[in-house]
Amino acid sequence: MSGRDAEFYVGYLPKAPGRLGASLRRIVLGLNLLAAAVALTLIFAQAPFADSRFEFLQYRDYEGVLVRDPYPSLLVKRPGAMDGVPSFARYLLVAEGKRGFVPGAELEARLVRLRGSLIHREDQRMVEVLPQSLTPAGGEPLPKLEWTGLGEAALYGEIVDTKCYLGVMNPGEGKVHRECAARCISGGVPPGLRVRDTEGNSFVVLLAGADGRPLNREVLDFVAEPVRIDGKLSRLGDTLILRAEPSTFYRLAGSRP
Numbered sequence: 001m002s003g004r005d006a007e008f009y010v011g012y013l014p015k016a017p018g019r020l021g022a023s024l025r026r027i028v029l030g031l032n033l034l035a036a037a038v039a040l041t042l043i044f045a046q047a048p049f050a051d052s053r054f055e056f057l058q059y060r061d062y063e064g065v066l067v068r069d070p071y072p073s074l075l076v077k078r079p080g081a082m083d084g085v086p087s088f089a090r091y092l093l094v095a096e097g098k099r100g101f102v103p104g105a106e107l108e109a110r111l112v113r114l115r116g117s118l119i120h121r122e123d124q125r126m127v128e129v130l131p132q133s134l135t136p137a138g139g140e141p142l143p144k145l146e147w148t149g150l151g152e153a154a155l156y157g158e159i160v161d162t163k164c165y166l167g168v169m170n171p172g173e174g175k176v177h178r179e180c181a182a183r184c185i186s187g188g189v190p191p192g193l194r195v196r197d198t199e200g201n202s203f204v205v206l207l208a209g210a211d212g213r214p215l216n217r218e219v220l221d222f223v224a225e226p227v228r229i230d231g232k233l234s235r236l237g238d239t240l241i242l243r244a245e246p247s248t249f250y251r252l253a254g255s256r257p
Contacts, residue, residue, distance in 0.1 A: 052121035052167035054128075059115050062091065062127060065142055066112045066134075070208040070215075071190040072101045074114065074127065075145065075237065088145070088237035092126040092190055094119075094163050098180075100188020100216075101129050109144055111137040119167040123238065124204055126166050147234035147241065154230045155205060155242060156252070157195035159223050161185045162204055165194060178224035191219050193229060193242060205233075206241040218246045226252040 064076035065088075075088040093101040093114075103112075115133035119126040161184035164172030171177065173194060185191045192204035207215050210231065231244025 052165075052170055052172075053119070054167040055118045058117055059130060060118060061113065061115050063111065063113045063137055064088075064091070065145075066103055066107045066110055067145070068103060068105065068108050070212055070241070071206065072103050073239075074112070089125065090237050090239040092162060092166075093129050094126060094189055096128060096131070098163075098184045098187040098189065100190070102188070103134055107134070107136060109141040111139050111142070113137050119163065121166040122203075124166055126163060128163075145236060147236045150233040150235055150240075152230070153233040153242065154228055155193055155195050155233075156226070156228050157193040157205075158226060159207070159219055160192055160194045160204065161189045161223075162192045162206075163189045165192065165204060173224070175224050181223045182220050185216050185223065186220060188216060191215055191223075193227075203240075206239065208241055208243050210243050210245050212243060215246070219249070222246075222249050222251070228252055 062074055062076065064074040067073050067075060072093040074091040074093060076091065078087040078089055093103070093116075095101045113133075113135050114127070114129050116127040116129040119128060158173060159181075160173050160177075161181040163184055164177065164180060166172070169177065169180070172181070191207050193207055194202055194204055196202050207219065207229070209215055209218075228250045229242060229244050230248040230250075231242045234241050234243065
């Protein structure tokens, strides 16, 4: 195209010349299609959110046996039994905000009632307890429920704060959530080890010291990092707990477990 035949367009003119306008339309259309393709790729490549939920400002009434160690929980009896031993569903108990729940020692092993908001991730549950709603339901203290030892174990996973991970935030894990997790755990929220089973399903194992004490500030240096923890694994109802000392926590190189 000679200089005389070349099209020229000044931005303030109402319309571009024919050939130049057609070229610009093709470029704009191509860019729009490319942007749409990138957006769809990002959407479908993103892992789906877990089946977790926080019933914020939706309150339910609960009744069960209160246990304080290693972390305050409500044990709710399920129908039926296995080998003559009652089956219990455990509801971890937390306070509002980034704080753990601290019930009175006089309520240990007693039947109690409380009111709060349910937090759950699949079949793992927690209740954010309304202040002043915890009351005794009568009766004498029940026999202490014993954990069933499952032996020595070396588990690989990521230390998370159970409140966010179970449903208050989604996702409630990973380095982007580290500062929040550290504040929750230091405030008394039970720490857990997020592990995967052989089928790739995630679940949380509670962490306690070798002597059964709560581990909160002692685990802060390991939050949101891939770790291996060696300890003793136990079960009570549908809850697993790993008793181990922070000295047996090992950071792992590479990606998150």
